[in-house]
Amino acid sequence: MTVPAYGAHAADKPLEPMQIPRREPGPSDVQIEIAYCGVCHSDLHTVRSEWGGTLFPCVPGHEIVGQVSAVGDQVTRFKVGDTVGVGCMVGSCQQCASCRDGEEQYCTGTGFIGTYNGATEDAPGHTLGGYSQRIVTDENFVLHIRHPQDQLAAVAPLLCAGITTYSPLRHWNVGPGKKVGVVGIGGLGHMAIKIAHAMGAHVVAFTTSESKREDAKKLGADEVINSRNSEEVESHADTFDFILDTVAASHDLDTFTNLLKRDGTLTLVGVPEHPHPSPSVFNLIFRRRAVAGSLIGGIAETQEMLDFCAEHGIVADIEMIRIQEIDEAYDRMQRSDVKYRFVIDNSTLSA
Ligand code: NAP
Ligand code: ZN
Secondary structure, three states, rough: EEEEEEOOOOOOOOEEEEEOOOOOOOOOEEEEEEEEOOOOOOHHHHOOOOOOOOOEEEOOOOOOEEEEEOOHHHHHHOOOOEEEEEEOOOOOOOOOOOHHHOOOHHOOOOOOOOOOOEEEOOOOEOOOOOOEEEEEEHHOOOEEOOOHHHHHHHHHHHOOOHHHHHHHHHOOOOOOOEEEEOHHHHHHHHHHHHHHHHOOEEHHHHEEOHHHHHHHHHHHOEEEEEEEOOOOHOOOOOOEEEEEEEEOOOOOOHHHHOOOEEEEEEEEEEOOOOOOOOOOHHHOOOOOEEEEOOOOOOOHHHHHHHHHHHOOOOOOOOEEEEEEHHHHHHHHHOOOOOOEEEEEEOOOOOO
């Protein structure tokens, strides 16, 4: 069958309506009618081939929520009518050490299969994401959503922005008594502030947008720093246990390594088109500081994050758009003008 979708035919072309194939559900598949899909900066990086390697036509979207409309006969965990989500992955080898540890995003067998731009036997030979009416996904990569139904659109961004920040915050033991920095208040950053606050940490937000200062406090930041104000930044030298950097553009990392205590870690989740300048080694060795990276999160941890957010009443702050507004949304995201995640109303695909 084919379904309506929105995608691009080349890196320098705008997104446009298209019909895409979806397979009939196999024995372990769940077929989902997509209600909403969040707009991640990775969608923009991929559509414009900023990281290289984009396969066209490209249909992005990996913050998917909707309702189950069919299940294969071996599916045990989902039934028709369930409210579910699909995040950044739709497959992995399920056998390597990472997959066995529930860290499918680090699969060393086949590598994880992305929800878009990943390898598949389905036409057209690469996966197509959530800017579409329907998706068919192996049940091992489908998540239960337990938030109230009226919050569904605002839950969508948890599937990428939520887990990409929750996972490193957990891994580096963020909680009461820890001073935690979040750099960049966009889709990922605003979720990091909410989640780190709910984990009980002292949260400091770093922004280049003075206009986000008051919002950051409402999101749960205890302090807000303009990262372009060096005096304000340097007054926090040697005080942070952990800093999560979500910035989508190349920048000076020394500003932030300098703020870490002995043994503190700066973890990068933003993946800019152009590399960051190499960090100062002196800054690292004199306090045994670390610079690390982190990629989304495993499926079990994504479910844990969704349940944690449901329990703490956490959703994203969203601006709903019609699919026809996607190019304008990308341009605004490029200018850091999003408060704080665009979410597509997928019913507009049939408009
Ligand atoms: P976003 O909504 O565009 O937010 C990025 C924020 O970075 C902006 O709102 C802005 O915050 C700040 N920023 C942008 N340009 C800047 C510049 N030139 N200098 C300093 N700060 C700047 O993007 P997102 O969806 O949160 O994604 C952020 C990055 O994470 C992207 O590169 C994305 O591809 C990547 N990502 C990685 C993973 C992973 O698994 N590691 C998963 C998802 C996304 P302020 O206005 O507050 O300064
Ligand atoms: Zn994403």
